[in-house]
Amino acid sequence: MSLSLVLGGARSGKSRHAEALVEARPAPWCYLATAQAFDDEMARRIADHRARRGPGWETIDAPHHLAAALRTVPRGRPVLVDCLTLWLTNRMLAGADLEMEAAVLTTALLAHEGEVVLVSNEVGLSIVPENALARRFRDAQGRLNQQVAALADRVVFMVAGLPLTVKDDTR
Numbered sequence: 001m002s003l004s005l006v007l008g009g010a011r012s013g014k015s016r017h018a019e020a021l022v023e024a025r026p027a028p029w030c031y032l033a034t035a036q037a038f039d040d041e042m043a044r045r046i047a048d049h050r051a052r053r054g055p056g057w058e059t060i061d062a063p064h065h066l067a068a069a070l071r072t073v074p075r076g077r078p079v080l081v082d083c084l085t086l087w088l089t090n091r092m093l094a095g096a097d098l099e100m101e102a103a104v105l106t107t108a109l110l111a112h113e114g115e116v117v118l119v120s121n122e123v124g125l126s127i128v129p130e131n132a133l134a135r136r137f138r139d140a141q142g143r144l145n146q147q148v149a150a151l152a153d154r155v156v157f158m159v160a161g162l163p164l165t166v167k168d169d170t171r
Helices: 014-023 040-052 066-072 084-093 098-111 132-151
Strands: 002-008 029-033 057-061 079-082 115-121 154-159 162-168
Touching (some): 002 014, 002 132, 014 115, 029 066, 066 079, 084 098, 084 132, 098 132, 115 132
Parallel strands (some): 002 115, 079 115
């Protein structure tokens, strides 16, 4: 298993960098998509992401059952999970036990035989949110990012399209 985590803020270049990491491996590649199109603007964002990926990508929609989707990926196939933030949002709004969900996901990541690159937002760099739901989400996202970063061989923080390597145990 090889695990990379690409963190950053909105429009920091996370997805493009993560795609490049995966595309450095031989195709075919698997894209586990966690976004859901609840409005036209989000549908356009999803379409833009799909259009940017060239041939060689298989997309599996996994807005809720990310660990199960990861288990279906053929052994050795490089995987991109984009993104943990939307997946966690989906699970939180569904009333799921977020600690259990994180444990199930980390178990699946450890069991996967092949390269996995995960994208996630760093949401803890701003002000304290004004409502309890937003604070609960921010805290859960921070805990999930820490759990995945601890498992990861490589952690990259994206700032203005520039990758800053935070951790690299691949050398």
